[in-house]
Amino acid sequence: MSNSIAPAIASPWTRDEFEQQLRDKGRSYHIHHPFNVRLNGGRCSPAQIRGWVANRFYYQSIIPKKDAAILSNCDDRDTRRKWIARILDHDGYDDYQGHAAGGIEAWTQLGAAAGITRDELWSLQHVVPGVRFACDAYVDFARRQPWQESVCSSLTEMFAPQIHKDRLAGWPDHYPWIQASGLAYFRSRIPLAQRDVDHGLAVTLDHFTTRVQQQRALDILQFKLDILWAMLDAIEKAYPE
Template sequence: MEIAQTPLATPHEAAWSPSAFEAQLRAKGRAYHIHHPFNVRMNAGGCTPDEIRCWVANRFYYQVCIPRKDAAILANMPDRAHRRLWIERILDHDGHGDFQGAAGGGLEAWTRLGEAVGIPREDLWSLQAVAPAVRFACDAYVRFAAQAPWQEAVCSSLTEMFAPQIHKDRLATWPQHYPWIEASGLAYFRNRIPLAGRDVEHGLQVTLEHFTTRVAQQRALDILQFKLDVLWTMLDAIEKASQQ
């Protein structure tokens, strides 16, 4: 996958103010996968148990890739202060401390979600159910994070701005529509809501401070669109895989 290039601003166009630039970034939420037909149907109760399991199994590969992506960004960060903040993201997913309970991390919480929908732990971790297109999209994102300037990679993480609502929707609708899913398996969605807010604060700070010309700001919008495309493409692939 490549970053689509929209027509560049001319060097003579003034940069947006920080508040106007942030508004442009947030407006990209119109393309967030919360609006994907499969996600809409899932939250409306329209998915079968097999479709839910397909989604959980494929999204797990994205969860596996998140700490790898964050480690790649961390390796490119020259500043200790930023590294100290960014490393929290890796610990959030891989776990920390005694790795028990909430300290088990996001990967463990997603594993519990898998078990709650009927996927044994060893089957989930085998990644055998991951669709090729999902693997391709996630791997493309990890490669981008490793190869891009670290500020650009940080910018790509700003889809977290839109994530709290998608988690809230699942917490609000899944217990009603999918009572067969053990409630404790939904902890991942609940845990991510406050963490996303913390991560956005740091990511926005880096982005607003680094992309300060109109041309650079347009580049940032293209990068964010690339990440949105990764997430949308994943759901396209999951929807197709769930029908096979």
């Protein structure tokens, strides 16, 4: 008879401890990527900024598809009613001249302010393979995984307000050639990101309750952080200093 003792199963973190573990993942957020540091520090050329805007537009364009994939897997009515707002936040409403234009349209205006025409931006001609692969992998994850895991992957929004605030604070001085109206996207996302975090965090804390599940949630969040980081790796290579 074996005398081996089965390894002890770690106790789950408390709700507050688990939330802190999730928030600590901000150390891997792409705000720390060398390209973003240069971008927000005023050290990027117009060509690099346009390249970043054009490639990041592809990410903006897939967000509604990612959110629709989450909805298609979600069997919780309350979550569906709240989550659908995210699609409208990006795709917009009927009034494309007003405040309800949506994030994709606001990013299009950023492109115009930086010197990229709508047709050029929407053609996706400047999207590099690494960015396309990373974004498509994110949509595929949302289609294939349980909806609670896809919700967890959205928690990179916890770290987004600061990156938007940095751009709003620095870009007008660093890049005066970019029309100020083009920065509206960053301004609009600050309150929306907090609303999205409140909901996504509540779902995650409620669903991932064992230590094994909590570790899975941390791995999922790291996966999304890696996607954002890989996008900047690809952009940095395509638009070197």
